[in-house]
Amino acid sequence: MKHRVALSDALKLVPTIEGKRFAGVFRHQTLEVEIYAPRGIDSQNPHTRDEVYIVISGKGQFLCDGEREPFGPGDFLFAPAGAVHRFEDFTEDLSVWVIFYGPEGGEKESSPGLGRARS
Numbered sequence: 001m002k003h004r005v006a007l008s009d010a011l012k013l014v015p016t017i018e019g020k021r022f023a024g025v026f027r028h029q030t031l032e033v034e035i036y037a038p039r040g041i042d043s044q045n046p047h048t049r050d051e052v053y054i055v056i057s058g059k060g061q062f063l064c065d066g067e068r069e070p071f072g073p074g075d076f077l078f079a080p081a082g083a084v085h086r087f088e089d090f091t092e093d094l095s096v097w098v099i100f101y102g103p104e105g106g107e108k109e110s111s112p113g114l115g116r117a118r119s
Contacts, residue, residue: 007056010035011095022098034098042087050106051085052099053077060090081106
């Protein structure tokens with residue numbers, strides 16, 4: 001794979017009968033992309049790099065740094081490096097793209113939010 005990862009191919013990797021809930025699908029420099037499909041409970045631990053989730057299917061609550069936000073298909077979720085985060089009260093069809101990027105410890109603190117559109 002050079003430039004494209006098909007969602008249909010990624011979804012074939014998880015979940016497995018053996019209980020595997022995530023799989024790496026792409027890597028370039030500091031960028032790592034995985035597919036993640038937790039079932040029942042999400043037992044993630046804080047990660048050492050900044051992380052983005054893009055919800056493919058399912059809905060529930062996203063806990064990050066003590067705050068809960070509802071989420072659904074198409075939503076973008078951000079967890080800074082070191083933040084306690086997990087999916088809660090989610091439907092059994094939850095699948096997300098997971099994107100890790102940047103240096104260990106995360107990028108320098110700034111105010112997250114809406115940025116300017118690229119032209």
